[in-house]
Amino acid sequence: MNTQTILFLFLLLLAVGGVRAGEKDIVVIESYHSTYRWDIDWLLALRYSLPHYNLVTFQMDTKRLPKKQFASRADIAWDIIKRVDPALIILGDDNALSYLAARIGGSQYKAVYLGINSNPRQTGLFQYKNITGVLERPLYRRSIIEMKKIIPNMRRVLIMFDDSPTSKYAAKDLFQGVEHLEYNGVEIHLVSTNNFDQWRKTLLVAKDKGYDAVWVGLYFTIFDKQQHVDHREVLAWTSRNSQVPLFALWDFAVGTGKTIGGYVMTGNSQGMAAGQLAQRVLAGTLPEEILPVTPEHGQLVFSQHELNRWQLTLPMELQLSAQFLE
Template sequence: MNSHWWHLVLIVGLLCSLGAACSSVPATEMPEPSESVTPLPLLSKPLRLFLVYSYSPAAPRSGEIRLGILETLARQGYNFFENTLELGEFSLNITAETAPEELASLAQEAVQAIQNYSPDVVIVLNDEAARAVIPVYPDLNRPFVFCGLKGNPQDYGLNRPNVTGVLEHPYPLQTARMAMEITQKQDNFMVLGDDSPVGKTIISEVYRQLIADTTLESRPELRITSRWEEWQQLVLKEAAASDFILLVGYSGLQDREGNTISDREALQWTLQNAPVPVFGLWAEATHEGAVGGLALTQYEQGVTAAEMSLHIAQGASPSSLLATQPARNILTLNFAAVEHWELHIPLAFLTTARIYRRFPAPEEGGR
């Protein structure tokens, strides 16, 4: 098969696989809300919802999930202005320095807060809070919806009749094939992630999928670390021998003094200093300067969690709702990164991608 036909087959195959996981969206800088499902009958009383955060509610990932939840509920008629929604919240504020004993104590505080509020549904954000709070909650009649779960629910003790939720499992094969087509290189690429418990879980699964696919032309090379200085050396020196970097996670990095490097700092530094193009599995990476990827968004996870919660509030048993991925994920491209790396994008990608235009990532200001 000659080069022209090989590229055509690769693009068609990739777009078919993308179509199964994401829907077409306009080229725009701002996220757009998902199409709402058919509205359910409005409850005869306000919906009482309780959110449990792993990290600070002000963290970008927490905020995006929360926004997806609240906007979805508003489209279904539940909001604060008409008194159709009542919201309780509790944050574990977990950091890399949080000791297991402290986490157990925080989990009990969360349990008490939930019991005091007596919500219709509890939504628990991210892995740490899910595995700390849900298994120790004593009442199996209280419905829980986890959201943004990277690990296996059974491994976390979440296989309970009152629990369902939204999984956060990325699409590494599709993104790697996309990167190979855009860079026109098929030798090797670096799979880079952090060594935190959650980070290790997700990058191990990503790498397993990559090496299990015998049709993948390029060779993935796994690199994991929790040390910031080692991370910097991997990016600055070792990555130069790779075709591109597949960036998985960067939440558990620490400097020599044991201080945690913020997600934003780690991402921006990596994008600014990488000697080869970076492709990401989450939309925030492309937004900040990665070339692109078939991306997960926290907003869409919030949308799915809200829809599940409404079905439960209407009488559905959590056990009847299978844990699932968000219904909608997005193909992302960053035109500024494409221009920086002097890459050429197949026209077929441009018709389905959400477009960003930020590169390099700014060092100041928040999202």
């Protein structure tokens, strides 16, 4: 039996069964790539939430590719969407949404986004009645409160980000355009850079500048001259060379040779929340009837190896509710 015959019989079965092509398909557009821990976790949660659907994925790879290629990657994503003609589109993170929202908004498709650090009211997203989703907000304040239980004398801390659009959105939620502020008796400073040399210099003088701890935010768009530096190398160097304890805002930065941990956001929570919204849309609820949601809770995640290395002990109240990676 040749390929054309098989395809004809498949389409005939769909017609007889009353199921159109794509009706059980969901196209998932990832801003990043399939080896990125964040994507792995939220995609796994999506598959768990939507077991009766076939997830067709495409990675825009915008953490590693230069920005000049983002538009062409979005063109490929849109071509896949049209070819599959899915029951739903899921957009993972800010770049996928920003490059595809207008096209989806002007189409017959429905979409759910996740991992969005930008403000939908400021980006004009609310004009699209066929799109809703899950917002991502770093848990700065709760993280400061919880980590102060480990370092009671903490008075001055540094948060380090790369200078990507996602980082700018994430930092804006707390800093609102300023580079430092005070919360719960702690002076919080922000540094954002895509320059690896600047990243290293900033970290190496952190202790001399009076910082009691450093929070590692996002570190995926760091370059050494014109060469992109692998995020694993950035984090490993940061862990080896820091002279003050390192905490995290996302769970993928926790572990041996990484950071101590902290009160972190997880890809799993984003994927589960998006999966729940997707179920509602697939059941017939219009996206315009579903307000964007923000998962309210993070998770205490720690590396026992890094706690030992920094000679830190968790108080009992944190030990009872924390997850330990080693």
